[in-house]
Amino acid sequence: MTSSYLTVKALTKYIKRKFDADPHLREVYVKGELSNVKIHSSGHIYFTLKDDSARITAAMFRTQASKLKFKPEEGMMVYIRGEVNVYEASGIYQLYVQTMEPDGVGGLYVAFNQLKERLQQEGLFNPNFKQPIPNFPKTVGVLTATTGAAIRDICITISRRYPLAEIIVYPTIVQGENAAPNIVENLRLANKQQLCDVLIVGRGGGSIEDLWAFNEEIVARAIFESRIPIISAVGHETDTTIADFVADLRAATPTAAAELAVPNQQELYQRVLTSKSQLHQIITAKLTFERSRLKKLQNAYPLATPERIYRPFTEKLIQLDMQLGRSSQMYLMKKQNELQKLDAAIKRHSPKQTIQYYDKQLEQSINLLTRSIYTILEKKKDAHHSIIRTLQALNPLAIMTRGYSVAYKDGKVIKSISQVTEGEEISIHFHDGQAQAKIMNTKDNEGGE
Template structure:
């Protein structure tokens, strides 16, 4: 066999792929199995392995088909898959290309509902602390629902009957089909931008889970949660429950019940007003009777029979205060007179004539003190000067020389010892009255040494 008889890998793979393409049983297959190694790519494609107890096959679900899923594929989930089997040429493996996927045992919508409910609950969107209170007396009620059908009629009829003071603002909304969720989000956003309403009713009449699915969409749930206007959810019948019911500030079992929760009942308000009026009448009557009884008792009281006794203590107190005031005034005047005399004496003492005499005396005393101080300073300086002169005279070498001493120099340096001189050295001898020049003949050192 020649080398030309051998196939390339690419040619063999293409041949196998054509076999797969030609097999009608592989073009539309229905497979049941367990999901494994699930990877949801950022592009939207889903890659996984489908397996059972005996075998496994790789699978891919592209974005166009994956966007139609109502649930999120998860590890270990049993599913029903419809698709086709083909060869992926680059890796030379065959795999399942998924067109549709349904969970085994329960519907895909139910799985998607539970998955979204669990995720939003973990995020806190159902937390009661984020629920806004519904106003008791709303001026305007916004209604987001279809303009046709029983729901809008029931809501408007109920509000008009219960509380005609409230104005109804209708936001025509698509509540079923592919466009329903975006339209609900849009109208909630518009209502919040306008801020005309005190409360919003969002809902529709009953139907299947597919009919109500728009109220299970994540975008609708987040729009309800972020609304600054309190929202009452009214979707379907009493047994129907949607994600919107969990996120809304208040859940009503039906649209009619939502209208009843949104506004008060005018008959009940009127009856409440009558009850309060009757209660106030009883309270006022009771209070008047009580005060009348008190007044009667006061009129018959002993002090009022002799009113002068009531103010007698005050009269006595006024008399005492008057006496104390008079006495205090006299003491005050006496003190002021004493202060006046004291000031008058001080003024006389400090008259200009007396002040001059006082200052002259002060000047004389200061002059005497200054003279004594100067005399003491001069004496001290004189004594110090004389002491210094005596010290200088004692230390003056001329004074010493007067007693027969002299100073010998050699080369202008004082000779202090014999060792500084040698024979034939010329020296200068200074006496107190002059100096003389001499020449050394011989030096004799004490202790018997000679030189």
């Protein structure tokens, strides 16, 4: 009887074969709301698809999930194409998703808005990070396809407007799966070479799918990291991509990008002519003004008769010259009179008599000085002898020669009988030597021991 019972595994496999055999479950189209969305680190997406009355678990594996242009989020209404089958390990049937599109708007539009919001929050659109476009670039780099109309329009426009600029073309894939990595690669190459002053990145018009490479996150970050200023030129004027928000400057079309990248030589020439004319007018007006001013100065009274200006100074100079001549003559006469007086005085006094007079005076001074020195020396000798006699009288050694001596104990003078006791050894100093003694007994002046 027990042999008729199935195992859980056998039952599950049977049910799975039923699902596999049903052609209606191999490809189903379902609309519903996303719930419990979990994006695994492996790239798989697990969620629940529900409506007002029912729900079904679903899984979208990495291969299919990597093709999504938007990020599935909680509460989003979606259209799903997939297969319904049984997951044997848990015995649960679930929906295996092949494609997913948002309800109401396309998946690319949702992906565009999601990435735009995230990059904006990170600051990639911040105007403070925008680099200025050089006014007169020497070299313009162009990243676009070499076969499209965009490259032709850009090159023609630059050559027409500013032929001084050199153009470096970086052939770039601008559509398809390989477009975004190729754009990033060429952006990094241009920055590594540092040959260009400005870069134009873009392509001609197309659908949102055609332009999608310029909405990829890797392209946006490569544009933001570029050290060379970038002008985006993607599609037509109505087309807007993530690259336009990140770029340092956005152009409506590739032709407009070329016009923004370089100045117009005709406009520059016209500006030069205008500046030349303005400069000529300014110089002419300045010359006219200065000529008028010069004429007024020339006709002014001081310049018309310049000799009247310095005539008083000339007269003053003549007067000073005359006064100087008179003063010089008077000074010379005075000095001549003084010289005559000195000459007469020298003749009256003979040099020999003068020498004898001063010689006698010197001799007298020497004698007086000698006597004064002897007198002082005698006084110093007497004072010295007096001091010697006083020192000898006060010298303790002189007193000791008369029979006195000094007693010491432990290197100190014994001044009182109370400082010694019987049996102690003391030292006695005489004027010609010293001796060691021992106290036999003591006796003070009152007779006590």
